Amino acid sequence: MNGRSRILVIEDEPAMLRGLKDAFAAKGFETIVAAEGETGLHLACSAHPDLIVLDIMLPNVNGYEICRAVRAANLQMPIVMLTAKGQEADIILGLNLGADDYITKPFRIGELLARVNAHLRRTKASAHDIFHFGDYELHWSSHKLFRHGAEIELTAKEFRLLEYFASRTGCALSRNEILDAVWGNSIIVTPRSVDRCVTTLRAKIESDPRLPIYIQTIRDIGYRFEIGQDGVP
Amino acid sequence: MNGRSRILVIEDEPAMLRGLKDAFAAKGFETIVAAEGETGLHLACSAHPDLIVLDIMLPNVNGYEICRAVRAANLQMPIVMLTAKGQEADIILGLNLGADDYITKPFRIGELLARVNAHLRRTKASAHDIFHFGDYELHWSSHKLFRHGAEIELTAKEFRLLEYFASRTGCALSRNEILDAVWGNSIIVTPRSVDRCVTTLRAKIESDPRLPIYIQTIRDIGYRFEIGQDGVP
DNA sequence: CAATTGGGTAACAATTCGGTAACATCAGTT
DNA sequence: AACTGATGTTACCGAATTGTTACCCAATTG
Numbered sequence A, B: 001m002n003g004r005s006r007i008l009v010i011e012d013e014p015a016m017l018r019g020l021k022d023a024f025a026a027k028g029f030e031t032i033v034a035a036e037g038e039t040g041l042h043l044a045c046s047a048h049p050d051l052i053v054l055d056i057m058l059p060n061v062n063g064y065e066i067c068r069a070v071r072a073a074n075l076q077m078p079i080v081m082l083t084a085k086g087q088e089a090d091i092i093l094g095l096n097l098g099a100d101d102y103i104t105k106p107f108r109i110g111e112l113l114a115r116v117n118a119h120l121r122r123t124k125a126s127a128h129d130i131f132h133f134g135d136y137e138l139h140w141s142s143h144k145l146f147r148h149g150a151e152i153e154l155t156a157k158e159f160r161l162l163e164y165f166a167s168r169t170g171c172a173l174s175r176n177e178i179l180d181a182v183w184g185n186s187i188i189v190t191p192r193s194v195d196r197c198v199t200t201l202r203a204k205i206e207s208d209p210r211l212p213i214y215i216q217t218i219r220d221i222g223y224r225f226e227i228g229q230d231g232v233p
Numbered sequence C: 001c002a003a004t005t006g007g008g009t010a011a012c013a014a015t016t017c018g019g020t021a022a023c024a025t026c027a028g029t030t
Numbered sequence D: 001a002a003c004t005g006a007t008g009t010t011a012c013c014g015a016a017t018t019g020t021t022a023c024c025c026a027a028t029t030g
Helices: A014-026 A037-046 A063-072 A088-096 A109-123 A156-167 A175-183 A192-205 B014-026 B037-046 B063-072 B088-096 B109-129 B156-167 B175-183 B192-205
Strands: A006-010 A030-034 A051-055 A079-083 A101-104 A130-133 A136-139 A144-147 A150-152 A172-174 A215-218 A222-225 B006-010 B030-034 B051-055 B079-083 B101-104 B130-133 B136-139 B144-147 B150-152 B172-174 B215-218 B222-225
Touching (some): A006 A014, A006 A037, A014 A109, A030 A037, A037 A063, A051 A063, A063 A088, A079 A088, A079 A109, A088 A101, A088 B109, A101 A109, A109 B088, A136 A156, A156 A192, A172 A175, A175 A192, A175 A222, A192 A215, B006 B037, B014 B030, B037 B051, B037 B063, B051 B063, B079 B109, B101 B109, B109 B130, B156 B192, B156 B222, B175 B192, B192 B215, B192 B222
Parallel strands (some): A006 A030, A051 A079, B006 B030, B006 B051, B051 B079
Antiparallel strands (some): A130 A136, A144 A150, A215 A222, B136 B144, B215 B222
């Protein structure tokens, strides 16, 4: 899994679907779509999206049932319901079934994006197309890293490693976890390769690699990526 | 810690305030109120509410600034904004400042309650990641220990030992049990190694290691970990 | 009250772990 | 084929952690 957030959109109306897809793509999200309930439920389980945007009026299985099924499967990602049904009873029903937000059509795309970001911020999956840390900017969609506007060239592995770190800011990560995520679980390499890559990445982003600010070593555990300055919401 | 949730309502209009207070009380929430920004901010810091309902139009300090200040103070509770300003730009501003939800007046009280519940449900679920004892916070995912916001550095063994103690709070634990759980049953070390590790851990978390509050010795048996005072929310 | 036992801990020793230099490999390019 | 740059592996070193031992004190027991 690379760093950008993956949104699953379950919506049957083609025009709406395209609009959502474009809007999410423009903000650097990866979108996967399902035009029908069964497929959506299946994707929710198999594709591990970071958030689900769910229309309620769907052919066959309706949105409420999908919501209930997702929660019953113990999946924890935020669910944003999207619908023309604006009756209070519907809203309360949706939220009580495990949805996190309920937006009534017609809605404003900017508001939807802001709400999606707010939920992702809590989940910590990542929020925007540009990820800020210290005085760096990591651009997901263009795959570039900048410092004070100047690009810092990273190799493919270094970039994927940094992406992964960024997507899991603050977490203690074992070498094996990192290997699975960045190298892929099919490739077999020594856990020490992680150290090697961390060294080169540190050389590029840490002002003093001996006293790293961003990529911290946790002896006996692995590494932890941290944002330089103040608190992380 | 698992009692009723405490809601801080920051709202200057008396009628609205009473309505909210009654509605929350009817659902079994504990409500604390502030009719003015400064007070509200102060209560947010000192009273540790589980959620904040925040009006934007307030005399003196407005809701946006309170929201920003709360997040700047690194307080993590959900914030639900409540306001007559329904312009998309206002909503996006609020959400980007760290609010979790934005409801426009006039609103339906049932919807507000459902949304508040949805946010609390999520917070409770993720609070799983933090273990509180005395005035310490043990963060599982980041492998860190804090006291009053200051990090206390632990070695890997110390951390694992503390984790184990925390997971079996209140139980009498023999040295062999501890060895199996923390060292792993394949490794062979003297049971005295446990004592050694307990000593260093005490040195870091007990204010007086001679009179330990958290890690107590049970002569002839082993140790027992206890939470200091009451659970501090 | 003396003897015994168990735990605290200082001091030392052994071990483990991570950083990194040096080398190897591999793919793409000239 | 030689070159280049990226990436993986190995080996070595220094530092931090961890285990052992020994000694002492406190509690328990006879």
